[in-house]
Amino acid sequence: MSADRPAETPTGAAVDGTVLQKPVDRRGALTILAGGVAAGAQAVGACSPLSAAVATEEERELKRIEWQLFIQKHYRRMTEEERAETVRRLERHAKLAHDQDVSIATTEAQPGVLFGYAFNISKCKGYRRCVEACINENNLDRNADTQYIRIFEMENGVVDLQDADATYQHEVPAEGHFYLGTQCFQCANPPCVPVCPVGATWQEPDGIVVVDYNWCVGCRACMAACPYWARRFNWGEPEVSAEEVNPDQHYLGNRARKKGCVEKCTFCIHRTRQGRLPACAEACPTGARVFGNLLDPDSEIRWVLANKKIFRLKEELGTEPRFWYFAD
Amino acid sequence: MKRTLAGAALMCTAVAWMTAGCFERHKAAWDDSAPGADTLRPETRRAAILGARLEPGALATVQAAPVEHWKGPGDQSFEVAGRTSEPQAGQSRRFGSITLQTALRRRPIGQYPCTSCHLGRKVVMADRRIADAHDDIQPVHPAETGAVCSTCHAADNVELLRLKEGGRASLDQAYRLCAQCHFQQVDAWAGGAHGKRLDGWEGRRVVMGCGDCHDPHKPAVEPRVPFRPPQLERTGGHDQ
Numbered sequence: 319m320s321a322d323r324p325a326e327t328p329t330g331a332a333v334d335g336t337v338l339q340k341p342v343d344r345r346g347a348l349t350i351l352a353g354g355v356a357a358g359a360q361a362v363g364a365c366s367p368l369s370a371a372v373a374t375e376e377e378r379e380l381k382r383i384e385w386q387l388f389i390q391k392h393y394r395r396m397t398e399e400e401r402a403e404t405v406r407r408l409e410r411h412a413k414l415a416h417d418q419d420v421s422i423a424t425t426e427a428q429p430g431v432l433f434g435y436a437f438n439i440s441k442c443k444g445y446r447r448c449v450e451a452c453i454n455e456n457n458l459d460r461n462a463d464t465q466y467i468r469i470f471e472m473e474n475g476v477v478d479l480q481d482a483d484a485t486y487q488h489e490v491p492a493e494g495h496f497y498l499g500t501q502c503f504q505c506a507n508p509p510c511v512p513v514c515p516v517g518a519t520w521q522e523p524d525g526i527v528v529v530d531y532n533w534c535v536g537c538r539a540c541m542a543a544c545p546y547w548a549r550r551f552n553w554g555e556p557e558v559s560a561e562e563v564n565p566d567q568h569y570l571g572n573r574a575r576k577k578g579c580v581e582k583c584t585f586c587i588h589r590t591r592q593g594r595l596p597a598c599a600e601a602c603p604t605g606a607r608v609f610g611n612l613l614d615p616d617s618e619i620r621w622v623l624a625n626k627k628i629f630r631l632k633e634e635l636g637t638e639p640r641f642w643y644f645a646d
Numbered sequence: 647m648k649r650t651l652a653g654a655a656l657m658c659t660a661v662a663w664m665t666a667g668c669f670e671r672h673k674a675a676w677d678d679s680a681p682g683a684d685t686l687r688p689e690t691r692r693a694a695i696l697g698a699r700l701e702p703g704a705l706a707t708v709q710a711a712p713v714e715h716w717k718g719p720g721d722q723s724f725e726v727a728g729r730t731s732e733p734q735a736g737q738s739r740r741f742g743s744i745t746l747q748t749a750l751r752r753r754p755i756g757q758y759p760c761t762s763c764h765l766g767r768k769v770v771m772a773d774r775r776i777a778d779a780h781d782d783i784q785p786v787h788p789a790e791t792g793a794v795c796s797t798c799h800a801a802d803n804v805e806l807l808r809l810k811e812g813g814r815a816s817l818d819q820a821y822r823l824c825a826q827c828h829f830q831q832v833d834a835w836a837g838g839a840h841g842k843r844l845d846g847w848e849g850r851r852v853v854m855g856c857g858d859c860h861d862p863h864k865p866a867v868e869p870r871v872p873f874r875p876p877q878l879e880r881t882g883g884h885d886q
Contacts, residue, residue, distance in 0.1 A: 436839075438839065438840075441840075443867060443869075443870070444872055445870050445872050445873065446872040446873035446874075446875075447873060449873050449876075450873040462877075463874075463876070463877050465876045468876065469872075484875070484876060485875040485876060486872070486875065487872070487874075487875055489869045489870065489871055489872075490869060490870065490871075490872050491869060590847065592846075593846040593847065593848035593849060594845075594846040594847070595843070595846055595847055602842070603859075604859075604867065605840060605841050605842040605854075605859065608838060608839065609847050610838075610847045611847065611848070617838075617847070618837070618838025618839070618843060618847075618851075619838070621837040621838045621839065622837070622838060622839045625834075625837055625839070626834075626839055644839065646830075646834065646839075646840070
């Protein structure tokens, strides 16, 4: 597959040779074109008065990487080698474009694991420490102040999200109120997945619904389909400084996103696939968040589901969220 | 010269009594066994805990006592993070990270063991000094229920907790004391619905003890100012 891609070495000879001698698919042709463009840019750069500004080796490499990222394959169709190559390219891009030393994993789902989450509405006091941890952990856009988690301040005795306040700023907990947090529920029947016209979002075997940010075309159909406001759109280029970036990343999770793509909570895929807790669960100072493997009958999450009164949001829609609420 | 030194030591002790809570003093005995107890200064240690990235092996734990109805999920045994568990600075960040809200309590002052004042049932210091020494305790919790110090603390050895049935529990096993009244909470705690699990969702189950979140003398959670709100209340085109 990657053998017929001489465009990685952008020399005119290789380009001509491949085009003339081998049948080339559309993506392959674009890749070859990339080599041509890079070579052309080099030639133009050499005689341009701006050459000093545009023609450093690093800038040329960045341009080349950006083009390769633009035309790369769908993540699920990549071979092991192609994934490794893509990740290496993304890490290099983070270094060149943002001076960030990051490490991007492609860890697969563990067999026999299906993630579930439970949220204690008696315990949550609305401190939003989970929101803070989520922003830092998942490299959320500091410019637009993207937040995956919403904490709703609810009047006692009423579960009415439409009139609940998620923007409270007073000292919490407020008298006569309880707090209910929402994020992506990783539904077993996710309405956001089938509406995607390009197949850029799907559900992994451990239940996490993910997005290939490079494949996403930004149509936002998934956002319209989600009944829980779980997805976020990048209206601008996301900004995270090199000092603040979390270098522990996953391709399907908290790696750098681009302008014009949709993102969402992934239950901290880079952490949970290593046996760790999601950042929100770990940060919660009240212990309101319970996370674990639904397929393990001895897990805490299963104990909660078996022993507590539980409910899910908009259950009548049949989305089957893997995120339950419970009370003491 | 000797006398001056002794005087200075006494002064220091008195000052420490004024500033440090009894909780620290009462934990003096078990703090000695904390990893790096004698190498880390309190400030360093506190910073280490607040920014802690713990390796699973670094957690000191005590096995939860097998009491009939509060075993963990699936009757599995579980471990309670001991009050001795002190992460050391510079742990790898690839493993479970923890931010403990109770870091101040863990400040070690091993040089002031309870026995320097409490000798058996006798209290050596004068009454007024005792009041000063314990003035940071707001005994909301025992006072409301008409309890006194010796309801929970063993009078003849204040480093131990007194159980209703006549037994003793170390401060690492405070949950045995709490469980005597708060049986519902302890049930939920043992099951995983109350309290907090450390380290990760997989592997050995290590949970925080009651005193890691609750001040035993004032257990209610205090109001706080929340982290900043979102700029948009909702997203996704439902009301924007």
